[in-house]
Amino acid sequence: MAKVLMKGNEAIGAAAIKAGCKYFFGYPITPQNELPEYMSKEMPKVGGVFLQAESEVAAINMVYGAAGCGARVMTSSSSPGIALKQEGITYIAGAELPCVIVNIVRGGPGLGGIQPAQSDYNQVTRGGGNGDYKLLVYAPANLQEMVDLMQEAFDAADYYRNPVMMVGDGMIGQMMEPIEFREMPSRFELPAKDWATTGTKGARKPNVINSLFLAPQQLEDHNIRLQAKYDAMKANEARFEAYNMENAEVVIVAYGTTSRIVRNAIIDLKEQGINVGLIRPITLWPFPDKAFDLVPETCKSLLSVEMSMGQMVDDIKIASNGRWPVHFYGRSGGMIPTPEGVMNKVKEMVGGAK
Amino acid sequence: MALDLMKDARIRIFIGHYGSGKTEFAVNYAMKLSRQTEGVSICDLDIVNPYFRSREKAEMLEANGIEVISGARGHNINLDVPMVSAGVLAPIQNEQRQVVLDVGGDAVGARVLARFAAYFKPGAYDMFFVLNANRKETQDVQGVLSHIRKIEDTVGAKVTGLINNTHLLRETDINEVLKGQQLANDVSKASGIPIRYISALEKVTRQLPNDLEGEIFPIEMYMREAWM
Numbered sequence: 001m002a003k004v005l006m007k008g009n010e011a012i013g014a015a016a017i018k019a020g021c022k023y024f025f026g027y028p029i030t031p032q033n034e035l036p037e038y039m040s041k042e043m044p045k046v047g048g049v050f051l052q053a054e055s056e057v058a059a060i061n062m063v064y065g066a067a068g069c070g071a072r073v074m075t076s077s078s079s080p081g082i083a084l085k086q087e088g089i090t091y092i093a094g095a096e097l098p099c100v101i102v103n104i105v106r107g108g109p110g111l112g113g114i115q116p117a118q119s120d121y122n123q124v125t126r127g128g129g130n131g132d133y134k135l136l137v138y139a140p141a142n143l144q145e146m147v148d149l150m151q152e153a154f155d156a157a158d159y160y161r162n163p164v165m166m167v168g169d170g171m172i173g174q175m176m177e178p179i180e181f182r183e184m185p186s187r188f189e190l191p192a193k194d195w196a197t198t199g200t201k202g203a204r205k206p207n208v209i210n211s212l213f214l215a216p217q218q219l220e221d222h223n224i225r226l227q228a229k230y231d232a233m234k235a236n237e238a239r240f241e242a243y244n245m246e247n248a249e250v251v252i253v254a255y256g257t258t259s260r261i262v263r264n265a266i267i268d269l270k271e272q273g274i275n276v277g278l279i280r281p282i283t284l285w286p287f288p289d290k291a292f293d294l295v296p297e298t299c300k301s302l303l304s305v306e307m308s309m310g311q312m313v314d315d316i317k318i319a320s321n322g323r324w325p326v327h328f329y330g331r332s333g334g335m336i337p338t339p340e341g342v343m344n345k346v347k348e349m350v351g352g353a354k
Numbered sequence: 355m356a357l358d359l360m361k362d363a364r365i366r367i368f369i370g371h372y373g374s375g376k377t378e379f380a381v382n383y384a385m386k387l388s389r390q391t392e393g394v395s396i397c398d399l400d401i402v403n404p405y406f407r408s409r410e411k412a413e414m415l416e417a418n419g420i421e422v423i424s425g426a427r428g429h430n431i432n433l434d435v436p437m438v439s440a441g442v443l444a445p446i447q448n449e450q451r452q453v454v455l456d457v458g459g460d461a462v463g464a465r466v467l468a469r470f471a472a473y474f475k476p477g478a479y480d481m482f483f484v485l486n487a488n489r490k491e492t493q494d495v496q497g498v499l500s501h502i503r504k505i506e507d508t509v510g511a512k513v514t515g516l517i518n519n520t521h522l523l524r525e526t527d528i529n530e531v532l533k534g535q536q537l538a539n540d541v542s543k544a545s546g547i548p549i550r551y552i553s554a555l556e557k558v559t560r561q562l563p564n565d566l567e568g569e570i571f572p573i574e575m576y577m578r579e580a581w582m
Contacts (some may be wrong), residue, residue: 003522005488007373030404030434113432114404174405175582176373178488178522257582264581334432339581 003178008168009034011143011179012102013042015150016074018181021100022048023073025062027055029081030114031170032104036076056081060088060101067097068209070196072154076102078170079120080111083128089163090129094211096195096226098157100150101135102166104173107334115334116170118256121311124165125285132223134230136164136237137284139255143177145282151184156237159188160229161195167284169307171257171336233286240288241280244270247298248277250346251324253316254305255281258337262305265342276346289319299324301349305342306330357569359387362550363480365446365453367467368517369509370484371492371501372459375519377408379484379553380456381415382573384408387452388418394452395445398424399466401436402458406577414576421445438466446473461504471510480514482550485541487520487534498541515550516542518568523578526554528561535566542567 006014013035016024024043026036036052043050053059059075066073077085082103092099105120107113124137136156140146146168157164197207213219244266245251254262259280266276277299279291295302302324304313310328317326329345331337368380377400384396396415398408408415409424410431416422422429423445426437445451457464467474474481483502485492492498502513520526520534531554538549549568552559556572564570 003488003525004490004493005373005486005522006490010373010490114434115432116405170405171582174403176523178525261581336579 003180005176006143006179007034007176008143008146008173009104010038011147012076012150012166012173013038014181015147016100016154017042017046017048019151019154020072021074021154022046023066023071024048024050025053025059025066025073025075027053027059027077027081029078031106031116031173032076032078032102035102035104035173056084057088060085060092063099064088064092064095064097067092067099068095068197070193070198074100074102076104078104078106079108079117079123082120082123086128089135090127090131090133091211092163093129093133093135094131095209096161097163097209098154098161099163100153100157100166101163103168105167105169107332113334114170116257116336117307117332117334118169118258119308119311119332120167121284121306121308124167125287125315133226134162134233134285136160136162136233137167138164139167139282139284140172141256141259141280143172143175143179146172147179147181148184152187155186155188155190158190158193160233162229167256169256169258237283238286238288238290239282240291241282242291242294243278243280244275245277245294245296248275248296249298249300250274250303250349251277251279251295251299252303252305252342252346253279253281253312255284258305258307261337261339262342265339265346268339269343269346274346274350287315287319292320292323295320295324301325301327303327303329303345303349305337307336308332357386357571359383359390363478363514364449364451365455365473365479367455367457367474367479367481368484369457369464369467369481369505369513370459371486371489372402372463374459374484374486374489374492375521376459376484377406377456378575378577379517379519379573380454381408381411381576382553382571384415384420384454385418385576387454388420391452392419393450394419394454395421395423396454396456397442397445398422398456399438399442400456400458400463401438401466402463404434407431408456411576442470446470460501461508464505464508467509467511474509474511479511480550481509481511482515482517483513483547484517484519485534485538487537488522488530493537495537495540495544498537499545502545502547513547516547516568517551517553517571518549519553521554526558528558531558531562539567
């Protein structure tokens, strides 16, 4: 298929519809508004439903309902809106329902600003909701990757019966890029949704969608089962890209659009005789621990580059398990790191240009 | 032959399907115009987009002697408020100024123009429809005409020229531009609106044949950072 030029938020909507999404419930917030707007135009054309809820809380609970009926369903928001959805998200995880949640991240905390940020790292990887649950979190670095991952996001949600989050900083939502909609073979064999509340027709016992377990032993058993699911995700779903690792003396860890800025810095640093590698997590949870086994012996230290204030540093420390010191460089509040800023930090770490 | 932008009417309005490259073209146009004349004003009337608006380049534009008018509270890119500075009227009314109006996408973005429609008298303005044939809703004649009609109805003024701005960002080759030119030709035939400019990065425009309708307008990527 020929390439088309799309804005990130539109492309997310188009990819979701292509992946079989039939229901979208949302509420406006910058910088993701083009996504619900796109869905409002396109959903009726595929026999789907777009509904603007009265709030983020209402929208996520509509997702809960639709997911319980076995539908492919999505919602989207941006940082403070995602914060509002947390109660619904933990209910959906607790009730073991599949859905995709898109978070186009803006500066925080609080209302913050409308420019791009990555400061929801902890919110999306630790969960803002209560209880022992995890989301599978994808963080694409460009629109083609985002479009390609959307099918997988819906499939993984169905396979694990768990909410999946697609995270893009504001730039991913707002930037335009050429995209090709490719057929992506599914990695999963998806069982029938025999748990969905589709009506018994008098032929079976009612299915119950619920996250309330009043007997402690029942709830613990439930948690143990959920944990086994998260262990399977950790074993099978962590994804990353490694770049320029050979003979690197510093390895940078960066995701999303920040990784693209880092890549430019790496090319320029190479010209100046400083060899720097990149680990780019494609899933933020599970964090790609195995990537750090690829760090070469020449490496003296790691550097986390973020559009946040060091939220990813702890995960890098855990994954690298004390093998290298971990430094941090980031901008926040909607300020975007520059290749020059990254280069200066690396030079400071290695003791100046060669 | 060098482009003479003073041939265009004093008030130049850039409209189109959103994401077709209006702002990039408008900023390039203002930069080129400022090299041909003094007294250039660019008005950022985009109240539907939060990112990639011409106000983001205010510093560069002002350093080139271009007056930049945007929101009523200045060029603050973090303000999520649909407001337009009353100062927009000054260059529109002042016949000594050369005006570039950079408008938000689609009819919804063009609504803000209707308030100024009284100034858009035939001959006094040019309204250019920026066309990218790689955008989903403007890939065929019907789609383009539908956008043109809706925007004209919303603004209360007629489109006076087409700009073939067909591209795939850095992946653009001349085949993309020529594909867009074919569509622009068809739209022109169906509507009677002439093709005014063909825009692309300079390395692409150098390869274009010189018998195309419309003047070749090489642009730079001001709005897109090198890492994007």
